[in-house]
Amino acid sequence: MFYRSRPLHFHLLVDEISKNSLETLFKTWNLPQVNVSFYPVEPWVPRVSWIPNKHYSGVYGLLKLILPEALSEDYVLVLDTDVTILTDLSSLWDLLNQFNSLHMLGLAENQSDWYKKNLATGQRPWPAVGRGYNTGIMLMNLKALRINNFHDLWVDSANEVLQNISNFTSLADQDVINAVIKKYPHVIYTLDCTWNVQLSDHTLSERCYMDTEKMKILHWNSPRKQEVRNKYSSDFNRMHRVFLEMDGNLLRRQLFHCNPVQTSDNVNRTEACRKFTMAATVVYRTHPFFLAYEYNTHSTTDLTLVTQCSADRISLLDELCKRWRGTISIAVYLTDAELQYFLDFIHNSDTLRRRRNIAYHIVYKEGEYYPVNYLRNIAISRVSTPYIFQVDVDFLPQVDLYENLQLYMMKLNLTEVDKTALIVAAFETQRYRFTFPTNKDELLKYLNYGILYTFRYHVWTRGHAATNYNLWKVAVDPYEVTWEPDFEPYIVVSKSTPLYDQRFIGFGWNKVSYITHLTALGYKYVVLPNVFIIHRPHGPSADIGKFRTDPLYRRCLKRLKDEFIDELITNYGTAAISRIKKMTKA
Template structure:
């Protein structure tokens, strides 16, 4: 039933050794948006906490994939995470008609006694739109205040919903007084099982549905109807444990000073635009955690073992020589970056013919303006890894939501790789984009290139014509460049050749790095009508279409230099045929030089370390592929 991510084991922690009590937190989280929201909640909890935590997530397949990857890469000390398949719980609640926008997932909290481990005695249950302003251990401590009969802890509802008469014919479910809000719940699971909770809430729901016909507020309606019948079972929490921010609440009467607040609940569709005299304070608190650097939450807990990293990683770090002039480069290779997959809504339906191609690229904040143009030039699926800080990721989110082009494209997977360290881990970021492509073939490119119009369809046809399903081929898409920021993009090969002759376009990097693309043989390409094979040459770094199971990029290469060269070399070592496509092209658009190329140009030690890494890569290649790899070393020495 449940899949556990044993982060406890993977980071070498023994939570029982911690002085503090382990606190259990449960959340229902489904889809891309909720997965993004829950991260802000988790950050606020981690920021204040002094105890080890165990998060229990009831998820659909989307949220499970996103959050498992995030927590594995986050590596927060003294945190365990478990996932429970919502699909297996749907039959428990699917019979209940529900008008709430949360759909069937809004009813899942009713199933927690069944979903969570049978030996779990207590749990704090939270909605995803919650922000903590204090240590969650304070809330956990309230379990001790329960009487022997109390099984549920809730805050009173701060709107008039359950009082009725909000509008003509408004008829809410039965509730005790103002009713209770289920955004924050203390569930005494052990006691709930003893009183046959599953049977009791079902009977309550069946009885009320005979007259109410459906729920309007999902699980909250059923909890309230149950409590109305069994008031002795509820422990009313002080209202500052769930300050409900919507226009129709009495939340302002719940506290005198904002410093009294413990938990803020953004339970309004308008979120940050609600009417409240302290809304600015609430907004700032929320934004603080939204943009807070999650790396800072990897800190150790007092009284818990200090080793936060897996033992293998710890050993590798200890093996590094801090006096090595290339220490920073080697340290970078061992840095574990947090990864948030599918940051935005993503939908993709595989094609029936197994020829589909995903455009794969990576970028940082300074290349964001390329995204709309790429989406206009490439209608197929796209996998993008974005190297950003937490704050930049939120800027990107606002940019994407405001863009008519981007918000209408659902087949683009955006994967955030969070910034850490002093180099741009370009190949690590590329690998994140590559691993999360969902098609049999990938077009490995850079975000500052615009594909020719129609390239997507042309590549799919080429995949069939060149029998890529049964042969090892890398299809080369010839690269060109313009120095003009405004370009009338060529609509055909003939038009491109004309622009090449007029000097509006050039072969890519011909004036600064001709070796990178010279083997493409542009002279032959001008008149070619069929694909032609080219041989690998030193420093060749074309943009290629390959099967998705191709080798990954070598992650020792960071910043500028040799990141693509090493990849093409390994493709050649694996005996991929390099085939140039006669009717394909892409054009590099001008932009300011990156920070990394500036470092490469200005620092002799940077260039020396790159040479050292090249030598080590050659040695590793020789060990991996034997005598056939010697030609790369020879080629390098002949330069």
């Protein structure tokens, strides 16, 4: 992307889960002159799944074989996802002009002796010309492949090898394509090795390293990827990391040879709150499900802990996840460079690196304000469970809170259509080190000793006063409370509950607006008596500093608050007026 000088069109074979994530990625990255087409992978899998395959990519490693049938394009450049591009790919694309009438595939030679030796299993490798060809970077003349019935060629070649030489493929599509080339060598146009510098454990491609300025594509074709055992791997990793840590917004620049994209700005540039309102319209580059994620529990009362954090709060994740055994969906707000620190943190955590039920959604940093409600919405919209527990990352949940919340939902016969929000009482400590209470009795003792306090009792009492902590201390059953202005409890609700208003950024009214919206919709609030969360102390955020010191910031927030209330009344009529009448009087 960084070196490109021409428009690009991606053609991606995907399942439904991948499509949802990739659609968000392409939409939010909003790269000029970049288009994408998605093709459902499911119809094509049976066309190749009959081939026994031991490659770590599974059946998906065979799907290049069906590209002439799946795509209507005449020519494509096929790239594995484990490559690092070091030049403008238009030079590679232009090599299609050098194809003669017989050429159908453009490939670089395989840079190991894999196809020249017997396998450890005692079987022979698939047939190949010399060392064979590597299919990680491939120019395909799809039109010629269709005309010459490529489907029949590879099916016949695969069947012949499976019957006479090998019982399975080790390198997936590469084995099959090499078998075709062995029988029909005229189909191949040989690319220079610099277009596919292969960094496998047994690579023999050092002649391509002699002049690093000529290397065009690094191909990490080892299962270990960037951890490959190669004497030059540290140098190659530095090249790779340059792109990982580069500001992705650089890819949004206009191309020299492309027509500029017209944009409009409907915001009055002279208004005092312009910077505040403009920040709410930013399209943040977003990558859902950045790491492997699995969800295998299907329960009518299952719930996901939903949260968000920035780089300075990453260290809080470890302890939070130790105390919540259920699914977690977290939106993480980072620069491109901070993302690498975050991945290192996950890798080095005994807790986090083993968990597969934590969905990490990366939102790339842009501007000076923390887009807290956008982050919350990203985390909520990727939830698989029927319910969500919304909490900030600087809280620690009571041990067994995940299980106890499900018990309460069953006890209350809660359903997804109920307009009920379950409140988990919030407390705080000023101590960086303390023994977490194991139950309510211990917590009450900590309150009496001054080790714990009700949350924000000294700076923002109104935020949680409606929880009625005096009643909570003696309650044994859930109890309903009445909404009050500025109420912002931490709640369990159905995942179908409306999302947060993304105009609220930084500090102030971001969660209050959400609870006020639920109130206008007629939600009731039920406090659970024997569960709790505790806030951990940390330094103030930059946005709190702006709120406290900048009068303009507070005026702009007040204007947005008034607009929000007026919109609720307009959208929900007299019912909303009666429910939030205290707010209009405040």
